[in-house]
Amino acid sequence: MPIHFQNLHKAFGDKHVLRGVDIEVRNGECFFVIGASGVGKSVLIKHLVGLLRPDAGDIYLDGEEVSRLSEKALYPVRKKCAMVFQNSTLFDSMSCVENVALPLRTHKGLSMHDALIEAERRLEQVHMHEFCKAFPAELGDGLRKRVAIARALTLDPQYVLFDEPTTSLDPISARRVDKLILELSRNYGVTSIVVSHDLTSIFTIADRIAMLYQGHVRMLGTPNQFRSSPDPVVQQFITGQAEGPMEV
């Protein structure tokens, strides 16, 4: 398995968010992590690229234990494992093309000129060429998200982590993002881990789903297995009911 979270524990002060999470992600699959807000979905995927360190447990990426690597040793990990954040996280002081060029300059060591040319090409791929010179503040949520995805894909990563990629997007933009995630998986063999609440996304493009609940994996299976699950907590979540056994 290229990605393996093994008995992962993480607490913030008194709040024990992850209490021994075990998840294996297969090569090339589109893996969704679902669960209620604050259950630790984003916390989980941030561990994979060293943005958070576990209190206990191991994380393997391509057979290498990555959770205790130094910041410098994490550079190659972050090169092959990109992340699209929930808030787009474009840098306000840079234009769109400069945002996309940044990883090319830092990770690949390209000159500013070469990085900008390559960044323009990348923006063209996500149909954002006309917004190259625009600053993030001038764009809407959907457009910013597309630039953020272009930036994440600029180093041709093997793995992409999506943190709620369709949140705050209109339905059409959300489905476009879904299509892009699916294309990455099907056409380029990219392994995607997607944190999401978006039930349409989950049941349209997920190969497998893990549901986190109270710090543990409550259920792990395919979308069909989730639909037919007898677990009332799982059923409450996937049907979006306000009343039920789920404690939020």
Add this chain to the structure above:
Amino acid sequence: MTIHAQPVDTHAELEPSAASEPSALKTLTAPFSAFGSDLYGLYTLLKQTLQAIARGQVDRESLVAQCYSVGNGSVLFITVTMTVLGMIMVVQSGLQTQRVIPELSLLGANIIQLLAREFAPTVCAMMLATRVGAGIAAEIGSMVVTDQVDALRMSGAQPVAYLVVPRFIACVVMLTALTFWSLFVALVAGTFAANTVFDLNVSTFINFSFVGMSDYVVMILKAVVFGMAIPIVSSQRGLTTFGGSEGVGWATTNAVVHSSVAILLLDLLLSIFGYLVFPPL
């Protein structure tokens, strides 16, 4: 096959265990532990900043922008403050002196030395801590809570080199420059006050006979150290922000309070050091 992983006893987890309750000793030592942790954080950030500068990791474009923001953006603020302070110092000192001796010919010499060794760098730094320190903490804190700092790390850029270094150099350079400007402004305002209130002529008031190289050395030393303290304290507050917009508010407040306290403590230490190593004339 559906995998139902790890059945959970939810009720057992929700009940706090006795072992998790903080002991009385832990509660008592918690503030000291937090203070020690903060100091270590400041030391680490300072070390990383100096290392980044030594490696030449300085974004010139950002540095120029920060110099403009810290320096040019503070000139009016500092000018008004030092004008008022210069006049008040002269009037108050003159009135106090007149109670002892009715002779004010050395008033200017004393004021200039006091301004150079103490008030120009310290007041200037305090003003900058409120304006610039708050801005640094708010800006970096907002970037932290919106994951922009994590995005920087994912892009292969070091947050310290990218965010702290330009602000650090800008504060050191511009605070030193502003300290000289403060001295000049307070001196001009003081001269005006001395002439107006005590009828002292300009040539009598502007008297540099008490000011030697050691005073300027202490002044520059203070400006440089304060210029390092403000961005380090404020950036550290910003980088450790958590909890959304409320967290940014706390980080900003803490940045101003902690920077101001740091300036006062450093001022005390540097004044003692200055009087021992560079005694006044």
